[in-house]
Amino acid sequence: MIQTYSLGQKIRQFLMILLPVLVTQLALFAMSFFDTVMSGHASAHDLAGVAIGTSIWSPILTGLNGILLSLTPIVSQLTGAGRRGEVPFKVVQATYLALAIAVLVIFCGALLLDPILNSMELEPNVRQIAREFLVALSYGMVPLFVYNVLRCFIDALGQTRVSMLITLIALPINIFLNYLLIFGKLGFPRLGGVGAGYASAITYWCIMLIAVFVVIRLKPFSDYQVFRHFYPISFTAWKEQLKIGIPIGFSIFFETSIFAAVTLLMSEFNTATIAAHQAALNFASFLYMVPMSISMAITIAVGFEVGAKRYDDARKYSYLGISIAVMMGLLCAIGILTFTEQVARMYTTDSVVLQLTKQFLFYAIFFQLSDAIAAPIQGALRGYKDVNATFIMAFVSYWILGLPIGYLLASYSSFGAFGYWIGLISGLAFGAVFLSLRLAKIQRRANIMERGEEDRLGACP
Known part of the structure; x- marks a missing residue:
């Protein structure tokens, strides 16, 4: 990133960050989509097993x-502040933390997977496929x-275009491996839905190796010499990363x-x-890739400007991203209203399910409009680096307000499902309103800091 x-310069730079992020997220969504669809073509039990496994893992x-x-x-603010020398240490410590999390996940999975699956009312074949699917994923x-x-x-x-290219390389690899392992082609065993788990695990190894090569050999990443020096584990650095x-x-x-x-309810x-419900939720999740990608792009741009103490520029990037998200949200709403029938028919040909899907899609309009504000x-x-507010908001808005209100309306009103x-x-x-107020407070505080810095510099002889 540059100042x-x-x-106009901000719009161009923001779009250069955003568009690859969006393509990356859509490609990642497509990987999950093809896992489900291709497993469904193996058998209904494979589809159910993969769906259960995915719902547990996601x-x-x-x-x-x-x-x-x-x-x-952390890295955005360090580069914005011109403290590039600290970046390799932070990346290596984050890698150690990632390894620790991965080992912890595998250990917990070994202890808890069977009790979780046994507590669910599943057909034995479906339970076995779900278990083996998750075990296969664990290798990745x-x-x-x-x-x-x-x-x-x-x-x-x-450099979000690099992440985009890596993900676009991974997508056909994943689809091809699915084809080989789910259906048993070219001499490989026919594993059904379990094959999707092994295909994903192998794909994860491929993209990690590609990313390591990029970081070590290609500029500007190689300039940071991330893996050139050995750094011992620093629990202080872990604490900083875990705090955020x-x-x-x-x-x-x-x-x-x-x-x-x-x-489940x-x-x-x-x-x-x-x-x-599942069809409309799947389409709403697809649309959510847009505000989520904008959110990730805003984090990069705002972090860079905050690190450089250019708080006014950070504020402009914030509202630029929010404006783009709202406009995209309105376009998606118009698209759903215009093509409700066509969207519903992508998921089903059953007349009853079709009509219900169209009704759920109407509510999806308001869902994604709220996301278009809250996510960015x-x-x-x-x-x-103000993350506690979003944590509190997510808990309150979904679990304290959203779910109880939904349960009451579903159980004691004519709205039903x-x-x-x-x-x-x-x-x-509620979350969108709360976060808007929080962002305004953070930006006012930042503006006061910026004015204080300017006054201090102006007072220097």
Whole structure:
């Protein structure tokens, strides 16, 4: 990243960061999509097993990955402040932390996986596929978390196109491995849905090795000489990263786990309603890639400017990103209204499920409009390293407000299953208002600091 002086320069730089991030997130979403779709073509039991395994793993992955996301604002602020010499140490310590998290996940999985699956009312075949799918994924835990650290480092330097290229390379690798291992092609064993787990694990090793090569050999990353020197483990550095990362991780976990909770609560409704809910939720998750990508881009841009103590520029990047997110949210809302029928038909041909999906998609409009405000504000706050507010907001808006309101509406009103969506929308709207007020407070404080610095420099002879 470089310093910008006009709004036009800021827009160009922000879009250069944002567009590759968006492509990367869509490609990652596509990997999960193809795992599910290709497993479904193996058998219904394979589809169910992979779906159960994914529903268990996704909230854990996103929450733990949120801890590692702390490296992005740390590196952004260091580069903005011109303290590049400190970056290699931070990246290496984050890598150690990622290794520790991966080992902890594998250990906990070995102890808890069977009790969790046995507590669920699943057919034995489905339970076995889900178990073996997650065991297969575990072989890729170490490279997955290490890659996420390296991606944070790459993105923090504003080089998001590199992350995009790595992910785009990984997508066809993952699809090809799925083809070989799920269906048993070219002499490989037919593993069904379990093959999707092994395909993902191998893909994680591939992208980690590519990322290591990029960081060591290609500029500007090689200039930092990240792995040139050995650094012993520093629990002080871990503490700094965990202080920022744990609130980020928990806020993401609260957000992703709420959907798993709602899906479980939806089991009281008929199959058509559950299917329609899942279809609309899948499409809403796809649309969420836009505000989430904008949020990640804002964190990079704001962190860089805050590190350089250019607080006015940080504020401008914040509102630039929020404005783009709101405009995109409005465009998506118009798109859903215009193509509701076509979107619903992508998921089902059953007439009952189709009509219910169209109704759920109407609520998805308000869902993603709230996301278009809340997500980029979270990104801006993370750029300021203000993460506790988003953690508190996620817990309150989803679990204290959203879920109870949704349960009451679903159980004691005529809204039925739609009540859960209304509850989540209400929680998100509260979160958007709360975060807006928090960002305004942080920016006022930053402006006071900037004016104080200017007055101090002006007073110097």
